[in-house]
Each structure stands twice: as C-alpha cells, then as structure tokens.
Amino acid sequence: MSQSSAIDLRDPASSPAGEHGAAPSASGAGGAAANDSKVERLNSASARRLIDPDVDVQGRPRPIEDGAILPPELLSIAGLDLSLSEEQLAILAREELASITNMGLRFEAVLMAGFCLQMSVAEDLTDPRVVYALHEVGEETRHSRLFSRMIRDLAPTAVNPLDKPIMRRLQIWSEGQIIKRPALLDVLILAGEEIPDLFQKRAAEHPDTDPFVKAVSKYHRQEEARHLAFARMTVGEHWARAGWLERFLVRRVAPLVIGDMFGMTVHPGVYETIGLPGWETWKKANKSPARLQMRYEACAGVLRALIEAGVLRSGRIPSGWRRLCGVDRHASPAAG
Ligand SMILES: [Fe+2]
Ligand SMILES: [Fe+2]
Numbered sequence: 001m002s003q004s005s006a007i008d009l010r011d012p013a014s015s016p017a018g019e020h021g022a023a024p025s026a027s028g029a030g031g032a033a034a035n036d037s038k039v040e041r042l043n044s045a046s047a048r049r050l051i052d053p054d055v056d057v058q059g060r061p062r063p064i065e066d067g068a069i070l071p072p073e074l075l076s077i078a079g080l081d082l083s084l085s086e087e088q089l090a091i092l093a094r095e096e097l098a099s100i101t102n103m104g105l106r107f108e109a110v111l112m113a114g115f116c117l118q119m120s121v122a123e124d125l126t127d128p129r130v131v132y133a134l135h136e137v138g139e140e141t142r143h144s145r146l147f148s149r150m151i152r153d154l155a156p157t158a159v160n161p162l163d164k165p166i167m168r169r170l171q172i173w174s175e176g177q178i179i180k181r182p183a184l185l186d187v188l189i190l191a192g193e194e195i196p197d198l199f200q201k202r203a204a205e206h207p208d209t210d211p212f213v214k215a216v217s218k219y220h221r222q223e224e225a226r227h228l229a230f231a232r233m234t235v236g237e238h239w240a241r242a243g244w245l246e247r248f249l250v251r252r253v254a255p256l257v258i259g260d261m262f263g264m265t266v267h268p269g270v271y272e273t274i275g276l277p278g279w280e281t282w283k284k285a286n287k288s289p290a291r292l293q294m295r296y297e298a299c300a301g302v303l304r305a306l307i308e309a310g311v312l313r314s315g316r317i318p319s320g321w322r323r324l325c326g327v328d329r330h331a332s333p334a335a336g
Contacts, residue, residue, distance in 0.1 A: 035233050039128040042226050046135035049222070053146035057219050059212045060153040061094070068093040069210035074202055076266040077281065079290040088274040095270045097213065098156035100199060103265050105147045107192045108140045114179035114189075132230055139223045150216060158269040161278060183242040184249050186235035187306065191258040193224050193231065194301040195265065198294065228301075236309030250311060255320035258302070262295050296326035296333075303331055 051057070061069045067086070070093040072078060077092070084092070115133045122130050178185055200217035203209045209217075242250070263286050268278035271285075285291055303325045306312045312321065314331050321327075328334045 032237070035237065036128055038233055039132050039230065042230055043128055043131050043135060045226055046132070046139065046223075051142065051219060051223075053142055053149075053219070057146055057215055059215070061097075061150065061212050062210050064090050064094060068208075069213050070097060070203060071206055071208040074199075074206060074209070076285045076291060077271075077288075079288045080281075080284055082276070084274065091274050092270070094154045095156050095158045095273050096266050098151050098154040099158065099160075099267050099270050100196065100265045101147045101151050101154075102156075103261075104192075104196050105144050105151070107261075108144050108147075110175050110179065111185075111189055111192065112137050112140055113175070114182075114185040117179050118182060129234065136227055136230065139227070143220050143223060146216060146219075150212075156273075158267070158273045160267045160269050162264070162267065181242070181246045181249065183235060183238035183246055183311070184254060186231050186238055187250050187254045187302070187311070188257065188261075189231045190228065190235065190302045190305050191254075191261060191299065193228050195258075195262055195298045197221055197224050197228070197301075198298040199265075228305075232305040232309065235305065235311060239309060239311045251318045252320055255318070255324040258299065259295075259324050262298070292326065295324070299325040300327075303327065307331060 068090040072084075072089055075089070075092055075096055077084075115137055119125070119130055119133055124130070178188060200221050204214050204217040204221065239247075239250070263282075266282075266285070268282035270278075271281035272278045303312065303317070303321060307314055312318070312331075315329060317327060317329050317331050322329065322334065325331075326334055
C-alpha cells in the first residue's frame with residue numbers, strides 16, 4: 001500500500017511544499033508496508049473480539065449507601081490532607097468517576113468525528129487503515145453507550161463551571177480545528193487514551209474498586225490498547241505530511257491542550273458537591289505531587305510515542321512538552 005493511500009483528508013494543494021519539514025523515516029515506502037501488516041493484525045484482533053456492553057458488561061455501580069466505588073487514594077484529592085467523612089468520600093468517588101467518564105465520552109465523540117471526516121475523503125476505501133478506523137469507531141460507539149449508562153447510574157449532581165454557551169462555541173470552533181489536522185488529532189488521541197488508561201489501570205488493579213467499575217475499566221482498556229497501537233503508528237505517517245502550522249500546533253499548542261484536558265478530567269464543580277470550594281480545591285489538587293506524578297506518568301507514554309514516530313526529538317523536546325511531562329530536553333525526568 002502506498003503512503004498516499006493512508007487516511008488523510010488534506011488536499012495536497014493546501015500543503016505547499018515549503019511548509020514541509022524533514023519527513024521521519026516511519027512513513028517511507030518500506031515503513032508504510034510494515035504499517036499495513038500491523039494494521040491488518042489490529043483489524044483481525046478487533047474482528048475477533050467484538051464485545052456488546054449491553055450483553056457482556058451488565059450491572060451497575062454499587063449504590064452510595066454501600067460505600068465508595070473508588071478508594072480514597074485513587075481520588076484527585078489524594079495527598080491534600082483533607083479530613084473527609086465516609087459519606088463525603090463516597091459522594092466524591094461517584095462524582096469524580098462521572099466527571100472523568102463524561103469527559104471521556106465527549107473526547108471519543110471528537111475522535112469519531114475526526115476519523116469519519118478523514119474517511120469521507122480517503123483516497124482508497126480499501127486501505128486497512130480505513131477498515132481499522134471503522135473498527136475503532138464501532139468500538140468507541142459501543143463502549144460510549146456503556147459510559148452513558150454508567151453516568152446515568154452514577155447520577156452526578158456536580159455542575160461544571162465551564163459549561164456555558166460561550167465555552168460550547170469555543171469548543172465547537174477548536175474541535176473543528178483539531179479534526180481537520182490528522183497529526184494533531186493523533187497526538188490528542190494518544191493523550192486522550194493514555195490518561196484514562198492510567199486511571200483505569202489503577203482502578204482495575206485496586207482491590208477496593210467497585211466490581212462493576214473494575215469490569216468497565218478492564219473492558220475499555222482492552223479496546224484502547226489497540227487504539228493506542230493504531231495512533232502510535234498513524235501519527236508518524238500523518239506527521240510526514242503535516243504542514244508548518246500543524247507542526248507548530250503539535251510542538252507548541254498540543255501540550256497546553258493536553259494539560260488542560262488532564263486538569264479538567266475532574267472539574268471544579270465536583271468538589272462543591274461535598275462542600276469544598278470548587279476552583280480553590282481544583283487548583284490545589286492539580287498541583288499536588290500525587291496528581292503531578294500521575295500526569296507525568298500518563299503523558300510519558302505520549303511523549304515516548306512521539307519520539308519513536310519521529311515527531312519530537314530527544315535533545316530538542318519543546319518547553320511545553322517538558323513542563324507537561326516533567327522532563328528535560330532529552331526527555332529524561334527533570335531534576336527536582
Ligand atoms: Fe474509548
Ligand atoms: Fe479509543
């Protein structure tokens with residue numbers, strides 16, 4: 001399969017040659033052929049492991065009177081030394097999970113919009129990447145239905161202070177900018193999948209997590225492992241054809257967007273449901289060593305994927321990425 005048949009919505013005429021930097025090797029003819037067989041394997045795995053959450057992941061989180069669905073150490077306030085009652089911890093666990101799931105579902109909607117846009121203009125609809133995108137969209141719609149069910153059963157009451165008409169308009173505009181840029185979309189997909197993956201890994205492995213929440217986490221992680229493999233591969237292909245503006249956005253703007261995404265997985269309104277000051281607690285939580293460590297760990301996977309794909313180079317890691325991941329210019333953990 002030639003490189004040109006990879007999913008890419010960009011009209012070649014819109015990318016003047018002068019915009020292009022040195023292309024990474026991952027997308028050469030040999031690289032594209034190797035990637036074809038990787039995608040074929042992902043296609044077979046997705047075809048074999050079809051899960052219908054309405055049949056295979058039944059049940060619901062335990063009711064609030066039966067205790068917290070997540071242990072305190074998995075909550076965003078871990079390490080803040082707040083003295084909270086059992087009841088407050090039980091409420092907070094449900095509200096935090098609902099906030100994370102809500103953001104996850106919306107993020108997946110953007111991913112699907114981007115994939116569908118790319119497919120609508122793909123040169124070759126028989127490309128294994130197109131077939132995989134269809135598998136991925138299918139998997140996202142199925143586990144998104146499960147997320148919707150879980151949010152309904154969690155019945156959160158928190159009000160997101162950013163949920164305002166002006167923010168929705170800004171969201172529509174910025175999502176439009178993202179989905180038309182395949183490399184940028186891939187970078188955000190990597191982050192949008194690595195961040196919940198780390199949270200769900202911890203939830204799935206902890207003995208005190210509610211059994212239904214564990215089941216949801218395990219199921220989602222299985223599918224996301226393939227999605228991550230796909231994004232790690234396509235990001236190099238899309239980067240090779242990205243223009244200067246898209247490259248600038250990936251180097252300088254994407255880490256800011258990812259930092260905001262991470263911070264808002266638990267929005268400030270969540271803390272208000274247990275009588276804490278919303279923004280104040282949110283700021284403290286996001287500066288806590290435990291939370292920073294979690295961000296560094298989740299984003300390390302994104303950074304590694306970008307270096308391996310030739311998008312970023314060790315020795316020249318841009319400052320925003322260094323701050324996001326807590327690393328130096330060589331992608332090694334920063335001192336202090
Ligand atoms: Fe997903
Ligand atoms: Fe996914």
